Amino acid sequence: MKTKILSNQEPKGTSDWLPQEFAIRSYIFETWRKVCRQYGFEEYLTPLVEYAEVYRAKSGEDIGGKELVTFEDLGGRELCIRPEMTPSVTRMVSKIYGASPKPLKFFSIANFMRNEKPQRGRNREFWQLNCDIFGSDSSSSDLEVLQLSLDIMSAFGAPEESFKLSLNSRKLLDGLLILCGKLSNEQRVSIVRTLDKWQKLSKKDLEERLSENKLSKEVITKIFIFMDCTEIDELEEKLPELADNAGLLEIKETILTLNNLGYKNVYFNPAVIRGFDYYDGLIFEVFDTHPDNNRAMFGGGRYNGLAELFGSASFPAVGFAPGDETTKLFLESWNLLGEEFIKPVEKFYLPLLDSSLMDATRSLAAKLRKEGKEVLTGFEVQKINKALEYSNKKGISQVVIFGSEEAGKKNYKIKDMKSGKELVFSLN
Amino acid sequence: MKTKILSNQEPKGTSDWLPQEFAIRSYIFETWRKVCRQYGFEEYLTPLVEYAEVYRAKSGEDIGGKELVTFEDLGGRELCIRPEMTPSVTRMVSKIYGASPKPLKFFSIANFMRNEKPQRGRNREFWQLNCDIFGSDSSSSDLEVLQLSLDIMSAFGAPEESFKLSLNSRKLLDGLLILCGKLSNEQRVSIVRTLDKWQKLSKKDLEERLSENKLSKEVITKIFIFMDCTEIDELEEKLPELADNAGLLEIKETILTLNNLGYKNVYFNPAVIRGFDYYDGLIFEVFDTHPDNNRAMFGGGRYNGLAELFGSASFPAVGFAPGDETTKLFLESWNLLGEEFIKPVEKFYLPLLDSSLMDATRSLAAKLRKEGKEVLTGFEVQKINKALEYSNKKGISQVVIFGSEEAGKKNYKIKDMKSGKELVFSLN
Numbered sequence: 001m002k003t004k005i006l007s008n009q010e011p012k013g014t015s016d017w018l019p020q021e022f023a024i025r026s027y028i029f030e031t032w033r034k035v036c037r038q039y040g041f042e043e044y045l046t047p048l049v050e051y052a053e054v055y056r057a058k059s060g061e062d063i064g065g066k067e068l069v070t071f072e073d074l075g076g077r078e079l080c081i082r083p084e085m086t087p088s089v090t091r092m093v094s095k096i097y098g099a100s101p102k103p104l105k106f107f108s109i110a111n112f113m114r115n116e117k118p119q120r121g122r123n124r125e126f127w128q129l130n131c132d133i134f135g136s137d138s139s140s141s142d143l144e145v146l147q148l149s150l151d152i153m154s155a156f157g158a159p160e161e162s163f164k165l166s167l168n169s170r171k172l173l174d175g176l177l178i179l180c181g182k183l184s185n186e187q188r189v190s191i192v193r194t195l196d197k198w199q200k201l202s203k204k205d206l207e208e209r210l211s212e213n214k215l216s217k218e219v220i221t222k223i224f225i226f227m228d229c230t231e232i233d234e235l236e237e238k239l240p241e242l243a244d245n246a247g248l249l250e251i252k253e254t255i256l257t258l259n260n261l262g263y264k265n266v267y268f269n270p271a272v273i274r275g276f277d278y279y280d281g282l283i284f285e286v287f288d289t290h291p292d293n294n295r296a297m298f299g300g301g302r303y304n305g306l307a308e309l310f311g312s313a314s315f316p317a318v319g320f321a322p323g324d325e326t327t328k329l330f331l332e333s334w335n336l337l338g339e340e341f342i343k344p345v346e347k348f349y350l351p352l353l354d355s356s357l358m359d360a361t362r363s364l365a366a367k368l369r370k371e372g373k374e375v376l377t378g379f380e381v382q383k384i385n386k387a388l389e390y391s392n393k394k395g396i397s398q399v400v401i402f403g404s405e406e407a408g409k410k411n412y413k414i415k416d417m418k419s420g421k422e423l424v425f426s427l428n
Numbered sequence: 429m430k431t432k433i434l435s436n437q438e439p440k441g442t443s444d445w446l447p448q449e450f451a452i453r454s455y456i457f458e459t460w461r462k463v464c465r466q467y468g469f470e471e472y473l474t475p476l477v478e479y480a481e482v483y484r485a486k487s488g489e490d491i492g493g494k495e496l497v498t499f500e501d502l503g504g505r506e507l508c509i510r511p512e513m514t515p516s517v518t519r520m521v522s523k524i525y526g527a528s529p530k531p532l533k534f535f536s537i538a539n540f541m542r543n544e545k546p547q548r549g550r551n552r553e554f555w556q557l558n559c560d561i562f563g564s565d566s567s568s569s570d571l572e573v574l575q576l577s578l579d580i581m582s583a584f585g586a587p588e589e590s591f592k593l594s595l596n597s598r599k600l601l602d603g604l605l606i607l608c609g610k611l612s613n614e615q616r617v618s619i620v621r622t623l624d625k626w627q628k629l630s631k632k633d634l635e636e637r638l639s640e641n642k643l644s645k646e647v648i649t650k651i652f653i654f655m656d657c658t659e660i661d662e663l664e665e666k667l668p669e670l671a672d673n674a675g676l677l678e679i680k681e682t683i684l685t686l687n688n689l690g691y692k693n694v695y696f697n698p699a700v701i702r703g704f705d706y707y708d709g710l711i712f713e714v715f716d717t718h719p720d721n722n723r724a725m726f727g728g729g730r731y732n733g734l735a736e737l738f739g740s741a742s743f744p745a746v747g748f749a750p751g752d753e754t755t756k757l758f759l760e761s762w763n764l765l766g767e768e769f770i771k772p773v774e775k776f777y778l779p780l781l782d783s784s785l786m787d788a789t790r791s792l793a794a795k796l797r798k799e800g801k802e803v804l805t806g807f808e809v810q811k812i813n814k815a816l817e818y819s820n821k822k823g824i825s826q827v828v829i830f831g832s833e834e835a836g837k838k839n840y841k842i843k844d845m846k847s848g849k850e851l852v853f854s855l856n
Contacts, residue, residue, distance in 0.1 A: 004481075004485075005737070005738065005739035006479070006481055006482055006485065006519070006737050006738055006739070007479070007738070008519045008520075008522045008523050008738040008739070009523075010474065010475050010478075010519075010520075011475060011477055011478060011479055011501065011505070011507055012501065012503065012505075013501075014475030014476070014477060015475065016472070016473075016474050016475065016520045016523070017472055017473040017474075018472055018520070018524065019470035019471060019472050019534070022470075022471050022472050022473055025473070026471070037773070037802050038797040038800075038801070038802055038803065039797070039802075039803065039804070040775055040776075040777075040802050040803055040804030040805075042447035042450075043447060043450050043454070044444070044445055044446055044447050044450050045444075045445040045450055045453070046438065046444050046445075047438050047439060047442030047443065047444065047553050048442070048476070048509070048539055048541060048553050049439055049442060049541070049553065050438075050439060051434070051435070051439055053432075053434055054434055057432075057434065069499055070499065071497055071498065071499045073439065073440065073441075073543060073552075074543055074544075074545070075440065077439070077440075079439055081476070081509070091434070091436045091438075092436075092438075092444045092446070094436045095436050095437075095444070096446065101818055101821040101822055103807065105804065106447070111476055111539075113476060113477070115501060115502055116502075117502070124501075125475050125476050125477065136807045136808070138807035138808050140780075140786075140805075140807035140808070141807045143790075144805065144807070147790075151797075257787070260787060261787070261790060261791070261794070309433070309434050310433065310434055310435070310436040311433035311434070311436070345465070347468055348468075349468075352568075358568075359685070359688060359689070362571075362575075362689060363689070366689070369466040369467070369579075372466075373466070374465050374466055374467075374468050375466065375467065375468055376467070376468030376533065377468075377568075377572070379531060379564045379566040379568035379569045379572070380564070380566050380568070390529055393529040394529055
């Protein structure tokens with residue numbers, strides 16, 4: 001019975017990571033992990049799947065809607081592959097919040113899936129760091145999340161001009177919406193979604209979309225003034241009605257404090273909206289300034305209200321989530337993936353040079369592994385020149401020579417493939 | 429608009445890993461990783477999802493059938509969450525096999541999903557190490573995979589009596605099937621599946637199932653003799669027709685070599701069948717001998733024919749896959765999860781003792797982090813006794829004291845919470 005031949009390509013929007021590619025991803029993940037731990041964050045993980053309603057509620061029309069990958073479990077309940085982490089980690093924390101000393105500082109590195117059109121920097125399956133603080137509404141916790149974002153960039157060796165942090169606040173956007181007069185919840189959501197597409201739509205389209213929400217010309221003009229501001233002082237001047245807004249004050253204070261701590265590339269940006277419906281305070285994005293990738297790499301913000309979804313008392317929360325693909329594009333564009341960053345591990349190849357030495361070769365391999373070395377052994381008898389050729393092809397730098405001559409003298413040699421030097425070691 | 433309140437429990441058959449639980453899983457994963465690297469295996473990863481046909485083909489009636497979690501992508505193609513790794517890694521390797529120096533030694537640590545009834549040691553979502561050698565049909569590569577399995581157990585500190593390795597061979601089972609006379613492919617599959625359930629079914633049920641395949645009483649008796657053997661020499665004696673069988677000889681040789689290398693707990697076991705249809709050579713399982721978990725923890729074997737699925741020339745392959753849940757149960761039962769194994773990381777808590785010191789406290793935190801320390805800072809002003817209380821609750825062993833007195837003297841103190849001792853350090 002001949003079976004049908006299957007494609008050996010991975011599904012659209014997903015990628016195999018062969019060892020060379022895995023090394024890059026692992027470098028990204030380990031760098032994230034290192035910086036999070038420096039700030040005392042603890043690692044957790046949630047399930048790959050959730051009840052779909054957890055994401056339908058607050059993840060927005062795309063991520064919580066048409067892009068959601070859903071299926072039914074044995075009991076007929078609708079599940080989905082997680083498309084992001086925030087609702088999942090909030091669900092998890094709501095189980096333990098009351099009994100835990102606050103604040104809780106948590107991070108995870110996990111894979112996600114969205115059924116969207118794959119594009120540069122955006123795969124259907126992707127990985128993210130999610131880093132969140134629960135149980136503190138202090139501006140110090142927003143600040144720490146921002147510092148951590150910036151320190152992650154530095155940990156990759158990113159020069160200051162290669163990225164910038166853009167700040168905005170949902171409280172400030174709420175202030176802007178108040179200027180729009182009395183709005184229904186639907187109108188608010190629709191306006192915020194229009195603002196979120198500000199840089200993708202034409203002026204005409206933007207005006208049309210805003211008019212659909214029955215906004216007056218005067219109000220629409222104010223929205224355009226708001227969205228055209230590039231500095232927080234300019235906003236204060238041009239829309240004095242917002243001068244006392246808590247969000248505005250927080251942005252001013254945050255930029256000042258970060259500057260004092262030595263972080264210079266921090267700016268106000270009214271076009272930072274974040275698509276998720278759950279944000280309700282400071283929001284931010286880190287932008288890649290490289291001309292090839294001029295886009296938001298990742299973002300985050302405060303989402304104090306989300307926990308109410310799970311029936312627990314509301315608790316304050318702030319976090320952010322960089323992704324693997326955009327980070328990799330950034331590192332490639334700025335030449336930050338050189339050998340000095342991803343150090344290959346030194347490996348040893350121990351060929352089987354004589355069939356009578358099979359057991360002795362295996363014992364030598366065991367000895368070298370016990371010393372902490374990474375040792376590949378040959379499975380078939382090889383001539384020494386074939387063994388050296390194999391090591392060269394595999395990029396293995398050290399070859400352990402153990403033939404009948406060495407066995408007779410109860411020693412073995414280690415040949416360094418770069419220098420060609422051989423050192424002799426005793427078997428005992 | 430009041431939103432519906434959602435459950436904060438994870439979906440059935442899945443688990444949140446809070447930091448304490450994550451530390452255990454991470455210890456398991458890092459131990460797997462360490463041993464694989466010692467043998468020169470390289471880490472890879474495949475996508476979370478595959479085209480469903482990749483698993484329908486050879487993963488058996490349960491895993492590749494009713495337990496498969498499937499959904500459609502945007503293009504209407506049937507995808508599934510991977511239920512195991514072997515077909516995926518074979519697909520990936522088939523893309524690069526021709527151009528790669530052989531053998532390829534690959535491992536991955538990944539999550540999987542099966543829509544089955546959750547039970548002790550078996551969740552719907554689970555994690556596995558998958559460790560495989562491609563491109564060698566030498567018995568040395570089977571041996572290495574077995575050694576690696578046993579060394580993983582030792583790396584967890586498992587005493588020799590806590591586990592055993594049971595060997596069988598699909599070639600030997602093929603020899604048994606030849607004794608059954610001419611069989612259709614369906615009959616072969618049905619008989620192997622009956623053998624796979626040998627220890628779960630009554631003798632009567634077994635006889636009935638075998639009879640359904642039109643086997644004579646004489647043949648059924650031989651099958652019972654085969655399945656009742658506990659040593660390979662006993663099998664040779666009782667069924668001399670199998671004495672020349674390549675699988676039998678391989679099992680004998682393997683047990684001998686492993687014994688010579690110092691691995692004593694290795695046995696022949698005819699009931700080791702492995703459910704997957706793709707195995708075609710040596711197969712094995714590692715058993716937990718603890719009375720609470722008397723079951724196979726994990727297994728593996730040779731599957732030379734699987735690559736044909738992907739239209740490439742067939743290539744030899746052998747591997748195994750331990751899971752996180754059974755490993756954890758094993759470690760718990762044998763008391764191998766003590767503090768000496770999972771060392772907590774030393775953390776520092778730096779409270780904010782005076783509101784005027786906010787910037788200086790943040791700078792001190794940055795300095796300590798640059799020294800490589802893991803530092804949590806307080807977000808609100810705290811009295812020192814509250815700070816010490818918080819550290820105690822969180823199990824943080826070091827508290828950094830930096831109040832107005834210390835700031836005046838340009839120093840800071842580190843208090844060890846266990847000994848109570850304080851050391852003074854200069855700020856510069």
